Amino acid sequence: MLKNQAIAVIGAGHMAGALIGGMVRSKLVRGKSIIAARRSANALIELQKKWGVRTSTDNKKAVALADIIILAVKPQMAKTVMEELAGSVRPGHLVISIMAGVTTAAISKALRVDGPVVRAMPNTPCLVDAGATAIAAGAHADEADLARAEAVFGSVGLVVTLPEPALDAVTGLSGSGPVYLYMVIEAMTDGGVKMGIPRAIAAKLAAQTVFGAAKLVLETGKHPAVLKDEVTTPGGCAITAIHVLESKGLRSVLIDGVEAATKRSQELSRLFAE
Numbered sequence: 001m002l003k004n005q006a007i008a009v010i011g012a013g014h015m016a017g018a019l020i021g022g023m024v025r026s027k028l029v030r031g032k033s034i035i036a037a038r039r040s041a042n043a044l045i046e047l048q049k050k051w052g053v054r055t056s057t058d059n060k061k062a063v064a065l066a067d068i069i070i071l072a073v074k075p076q077m078a079k080t081v082m083e084e085l086a087g088s089v090r091p092g093h094l095v096i097s098i099m100a101g102v103t104t105a106a107i108s109k110a111l112r113v114d115g116p117v118v119r120a121m122p123n124t125p126c127l128v129d130a131g132a133t134a135i136a137a138g139a140h141a142d143e144a145d146l147a148r149a150e151a152v153f154g155s156v157g158l159v160v161t162l163p164e165p166a167l168d169a170v171t172g173l174s175g176s177g178p179v180y181l182y183m184v185i186e187a188m189t190d191g192g193v194k195m196g197i198p199r200a201i202a203a204k205l206a207a208q209t210v211f212g213a214a215k216l217v218l219e220t221g222k223h224p225a226v227l228k229d230e231v232t233t234p235g236g237c238a239i240t241a242i243h244v245l246e247s248k249g250l251r252s253v254l255i256d257g258v259e260a261a262t263k264r265s266q267e268l269s270r271l272f273a274e
């Protein structure tokens with residue numbers, strides 16, 4: 001789908017590096033169709049060696065060579081970088097942004113262009129091709145633009161399309177979600193250690209259990225409650241634990257966490273827009 005299209009990646013750091021790797025490994029584009037841009041020349045040499053991409057420390061030069069522009073600098077650098085690129089981005093470019101809390105309207109305004117903008121909220125498991133990304137079309141982006149963005153993020157995991165206002169909730173759910181599960185894995189590990197399992201083994205068992213449970217949900221398509229009921233023996237161990245987890249509010253606390261992170265994302269978006 002993206003054959004013959006050049007992609008400028010502005011801010012080729014961790015997340016963008018994962019996208020570059022995904023796109024090249026999946027043969028979505030050839031390495032030399034990507035122009036990676038950031039300030040550190042040494043980091044660019046590494047990217048060039050690893051993925052065969054072209055590189056530039058000059059954002060405008062990178063944009064001039066591209067059909068698609070991926071904006072991946074930190075939100076606090078967004079205004080500076082978009083100011084620099086205003087005038088270089090043309091309406092024919094597709095702009096894809098992964099910058100948290102920066103709306104498509106703010107991007108169009110800062111770049112002073114009325115071409116298509118697609119906003120995405122990926123998460124860090126993109127680094128291991130197991131990402132969960134939501135994409136949203138800005139005012140001038142059509143289905144074909146969304147399809148190109150879907151191809152980019154599809155190279156590193158699952159992609160869903162939602163209306164832009166839902167991206168704050170996505171930030172609260174899958175964007176921040178890996179952190180909640182790291183805490184779950186750590187806590188389950190401690191539980192195993194408390195009950196006598198060596199820490200390194202307990203950590204492996206806990207992580208693989210989270211991975212395996214997620215895989216079962218995704219691959220069977222069964223409701224998690226059905227999978228839970230299937231392994232809950234009457235009078236057994238799992239139901240005994242379920243009672244404790246329910247009485248301590250496990251599900252409510254996770255719902256509250258997603259809600260709190262969503263509200264914080266909404267606040268940060270408003271601050272950026274001011």
Ligand SMILES: NC(=O)c1ccc[n+]([C@@H]2O[C@H](COP(=O)([O-])OP(=O)(O)OC[C@H]3O[C@@H](n4cnc5c(N)ncnc54)[C@H](OP(=O)(O)O)[C@@H]3O)[C@@H](O)[C@H]2O)c1
Pocket residue numbers: 010011012013014015016037038039040041043059072073074075077081098099100121122123124175
């Ligand atoms: N990490 C996540 O879980 C996650 C999830 C969703 C969205 N995001 C979004 O992804 C974006 C990138 O996050 P990240 O974790 O990948 O950060 P990162 O590793 O710091 O990447 C940002 C890159 O931008 C480069 N940069 C800074 N100033 C620049 C400039 N003036 N021109 C060109 N490049 C510049 C930096 O490299 P130099 O210093 O060499 O220039 C850095 O490598 C953020 O906007 C974040 O909101 C992250």
